[in-house]
Amino acid sequence: MKDKMTKALSDKSRTNQLEILQTPKEVAEKLFLYLFKIGKGIDHFVLEYQPTEDKYSEDEDSRATFYKKQHRLIKNQIQERLSEYGETREDSEIQYFLSYADGKKHVFFLSPNKSHSGWKQLFPNNRERILNLVFKFYILSQGLSVETMNGFEELLLVHSKNLTKSKNALVVWGQNLLIKYNHHNVLTLTLSRKRRLLLPEDQYSTIDSDDVGELLVYNKKSYYFERDLDARCKNSIYFMQFPKDSKDYDKFKKTQVYHYQNLMTKLEDFLSECGIDFKPLHLQADHYLENPFIKNIESVESLEIINNTGVDLIEDDQQFLKNFLKHQGVSPLTFYNSGKTVSTYEKVEVEGEDDACWRITEVVPWLDIELDKRKNYLVLNKDLEEEAGSMAYQRNDKFWYPSTKIDNREKVDFYSQLKKRFNYLETGEFFSTQGINISEFRAVGDVKFASWSVLNYIDKKIDRDILRLDMQAFTDGKFLDVEGSISCYLRGQEDSKQWEDFREKHKIKISPKFQKVLIELGIKNWIRESLVNPNFGLPITPQSFPEKRFFTIYVRSPRKKEAKAVAVEFLYKDGSIYIENVMRDMKQIKDKFPFLRRQKNKSEKLIDDQQYFVDESEQLYISCYTDDLYTPTLIGRNSILEDMENGELKINREIKDENSSRLFPLVSYYNGEIKPISRIQNMICFDLDNATFIQYYVPPAKNIDSPIKRGFRAYHLIGKTYSKTEIETSELIEHPITALHFSTLTQNVLKISDNSQSSLLQKVAKVLIEN
Numbered sequence: 001m002k003d004k005m006t007k008a009l010s011d012k013s014r015t016n017q018l019e020i021l022q023t024p025k026e027v028a029e030k031l032f033l034y035l036f037k038i039g040k041g042i043d044h045f046v047l048e049y050q051p052t053e054d055k056y057s058e059d060e061d062s063r064a065t066f067y068k069k070q071h072r073l074i075k076n077q078i079q080e081r082l083s084e085y086g087e088t089r090e091d092s093e094i095q096y097f098l099s100y101a102d103g104k105k106h107v108f109f110l111s112p113n114k115s116h117s118g119w120k121q122l123f124p125n126n127r128e129r130i131l132n133l134v135f136k137f138y139i140l141s142q143g144l145s146v147e148t149m150n151g152f153e154e155l156l157l158v159h160s161k162n163l164t165k166s167k168n169a170l171v172v173w174g175q176n177l178l179i180k181y182n183h184h185n186v187l188t189l190t191l192s193r194k195r196r197l198l199l200p201e202d203q204y205s206t207i208d209s210d211d212v213g214e215l216l217v218y219n220k221k222s223y224y225f226e227r228d229l230d231a232r233c234k235n236s237i238y239f240m241q242f243p244k245d246s247k248d249y250d251k252f253k254k255t256q257v258y259h260y261q262n263l264m265t266k267l268e269d270f271l272s273e274c275g276i277d278f279k280p281l282h283l284q285a286d287h288y289l290e291n292p293f294i295k296n297i298e299s300v301e302s303l304e305i306i307n308n309t310g311v312d313l314i315e316d317d318q319q320f321l322k323n324f325l326k327h328q329g330v331s332p333l334t335f336y337n338s339g340k341t342v343s344t345y346e347k348v349e350v351e352g353e354d355d356a357c358w359r360i361t362e363v364v365p366w367l368d369i370e371l372d373k374r375k376n377y378l379v380l381n382k383d384l385e386e387e388a389g390s391m392a393y394q395r396n397d398k399f400w401y402p403s404t405k406i407d408n409r410e411k412v413d414f415y416s417q418l419k420k421r422f423n424y425l426e427t428g429e430f431f432s433t434q435g436i437n438i439s440e441f442r443a444v445g446d447v448k449f450a451s452w453s454v455l456n457y458i459d460k461k462i463d464r465d466i467l468r469l470d471m472q473a474f475t476d477g478k479f480l481d482v483e484g485s486i487s488c489y490l491r492g493q494e495d496s497k498q499w500e501d502f503r504e505k506h507k508i509k510i511s512p513k514f515q516k517v518l519i520e521l522g523i524k525n526w527i528r529e530s531l532v533n534p535n536f537g538l539p540i541t542p543q544s545f546p547e548k549r550f551f552t553i554y555v556r557s558p559r560k561k562e563a564k565a566v567a568v569e570f571l572y573k574d575g576s577i578y579i580e581n582v583m584r585d586m587k588q589i590k591d592k593f594p595f596l597r598r599q600k601n602k603s604e605k606l607i608d609d610q611q612y613f614v615d616e617s618e619q620l621y622i623s624c625y626t627d628d629l630y631t632p633t634l635i636g637r638n639s640i641l642e643d644m645e646n647g648e649l650k651i652n653r654e655i656k657d658e659n660s661s662r663l664f665p666l667v668s669y670y671n672g673e674i675k676p677i678s679r680i681q682n683m684i685c686f687d688l689d690n691a692t693f694i695q696y697y698v699p700p701a702k703n704i705d706s707p708i709k710r711g712f713r714a715y716h717l718i719g720k721t722y723s724k725t726e727i728e729t730s731e732l733i734e735h736p737i738t739a740l741h742f743s744t745l746t747q748n749v750l751k752i753s754d755n756s757q758s759s760l761l762q763k764v765a766k767v768l769i770e771n
Contacts, residue, residue: 537576
């Protein structure tokens with residue numbers, strides 16, 4: 001594998017991680033001395049009370065009541081203990097963290113008892129929460145340029161405050177700050193989006209006539225915390241945004257990149273002031289691999305489209321799709337129910353609800369819709385909300401509410417229900433289905449204005465005179481606008497070469513979203529065919545070894561639900577990947593793969609979200625993952641804050657010359673010597689300097705957009721034997737499974753989670769559980 005890579009150092013990217021160079025015992029002593037010097041100490045107690053409400057309940061009111069009762073109880077007990085020292089604080093000034101260790105809930109809080117050191121013995125098992133407690137105190141004492149809510153465990157950086165439609169409540173968007181502290185002594189600073197509901201005093205309903213004490217002031221009026229809302233919905237918190245004015249620093253300070261840069265600097269200053277030794281964990285690649293991505297996935301031979309957009313597909317749209325997909329190798333194309341929608345959608349406003357809700361009507365009873373396992377299906381779904389897409393559940397008021405949290409809901413949207421009914425684990429049969437969320441169907445659209453379309457064009461690149469000549473034979477003399485003209489030509493032109501020549505001439509491209517759908521369908525078609533015919537292989541880049549047999553495993557184990565797992569046996573032989581077998585019996589999988597991790601309190605249940613490659617012949621397994629506890633996020637180059645302080649920072653996407661801003665090494669460029677600089681868009685960047693794991697990053701396949709919603713996540717690849725011995729990086733990089741993993745990445749498609757890059761091998765296992 002290494003012989004195919006190029007050895008070269010990249011420019012360094014700062015990350016949200018650093019490594020502590022001292023033992024937990026030494027860190028605890030340093031924190032004690034820091035607090036002693038400023039007249040503070042840490043006290044703790046074990047929380048005995050357990051509210052009857054379930055904090056994991058699907059009922060929002062039950063969860064909110066649980067949290068408020070526990071939060072208030074803890075603060076009351078802290079007040080009692082502080083009174084012993086003659087001290088009284090406002091509730092919002094009480095800082096505490098709750099830690100779960102050794103089967104107990106420990107509450108750690110700041111007190112005037114600076115000599116108390118008993119907490120140091122508890123530090124090794126509670127270090128993350130204690131470190132966060134002290135760092136939060138440090139941050140608040142130093143001051144931040146952004147408004148904060150301080151009284152919760154995690155510090156909330158306020159992003160926006162807006163009144164609800166009814167004007168009787170305040171919705172606050174912000175980001176919770178938490179530092180992860182893993183057993184490798186690596187700190188990872190994380191920011192997670194939060195949405196909170198606050199009520200004015202005259203409407204605030206308290207428990208046992210006592211408020212929680214957390215408030216914000218808006219327009220000179222106090223609002224009290226009521227509950228957390230689902231933050232997985234449309235919001236204006238961006239990882240990065242490029243303003244029109246390259247020196248609009250105020251706009252930059254609203255982005256997560258700025259907060260990460262600023263807070264990492266403060267974390268470094270805090271550790272230095274405490275005398276704790278550390279080193280920043282910048283990401284610098286030392287090798288890169290060019291053009292490794294799998295691109296030769298064959299298109300599906302036949303396809304049926306199910307229309308769930310709420311509007312019937314007209315004859316022109318159906319003809320366009322037939323002609324377009326025929327030129328992509330898809331034939332025949334059919335339409336379920338003659339292209340008529342299976343549901344209708346009406347957006348409604350419900351009194352007291354700020355979130356979008358819908359009235360959905362089943363035109364065709366959803367349970368009457370049957371799938372044929374010999375076919376491939378593309379479902380055009382109504383896009384209900386930016387984050388949730390088409391996912392929604394029905395409440396008791398009969399309205400539908402978009403949400404990504406629908407696992408335990410009785411009545412869910414059409415496509416979610418369809419996937420549950422025809423799930424591989426439940427039926428033992430694989431149904432090839434792929435959904436796409438669209439607000440409305442558009443055949444062709446200007447890339448600048450169209451929200452979504454199958455094909456995109458750029459208006460300024462269209463020569464209208466040439467376009468008019470090209471389309472004369474297809475318009476029957478009608479005068480059409482650019483969009484109508486292109487659509488008319490493309491649904492009428494039967495000759496594939498002339499069809500492609502026309503697209504090339506007028507710079508018309510398949511939209512990235514639809515291109516991904518075609519690739520997804522191609523892969524699911526391969527899975528479908530392979531499960532019937534084991535000799536149906538997928539060609540990949542030829543490897544240096546002739547044959548390799550291995551498994552991929554995926555475990556899904558949601559809380560309060562039965563765990564699910566699949567183990568897919570693959571065979572690589574003579575340049576192709578074959579699916580040999582699929583195991584879906586949980587007991588059989590547990591027995592065959594004893595290294596699968598189990599829950600501590602429920603040894604019979606597997607831990608959620610486990611993904612492995614397994615080589616039975618060598619008794620080893622390899623894990624590929626991105627995780628807040630272990631893997632970093634790239635947050636831009638060094639000296640961004642210093643350049644901003646000096647007024648020299650340019651916030652733009654320029655990368656081509658030495659004077660450009662070059663804000664994101666490894667994301668938009670590798671180093672100054674690799675030219676053309678856009679080569680990075682077809683690379684995998686490797687850091688092989690670690691002893692027992694490979695760190696790598698897959699850059700975007702195109703220029704970075706604005707705004708950027710999610711951060712740039714790196715991956716770790718780590719290998720162990722069945723006896724838990726770690727495999728050295730030099731050995732891991734040369735293992736056949738590693739080579740196959742990096743030869744089956746499907747660039748910018750098949751995303752397992754937000755902003756992530758997965759291989760085809762991982763995708764197959766996940767599709768069999770969740771498709």
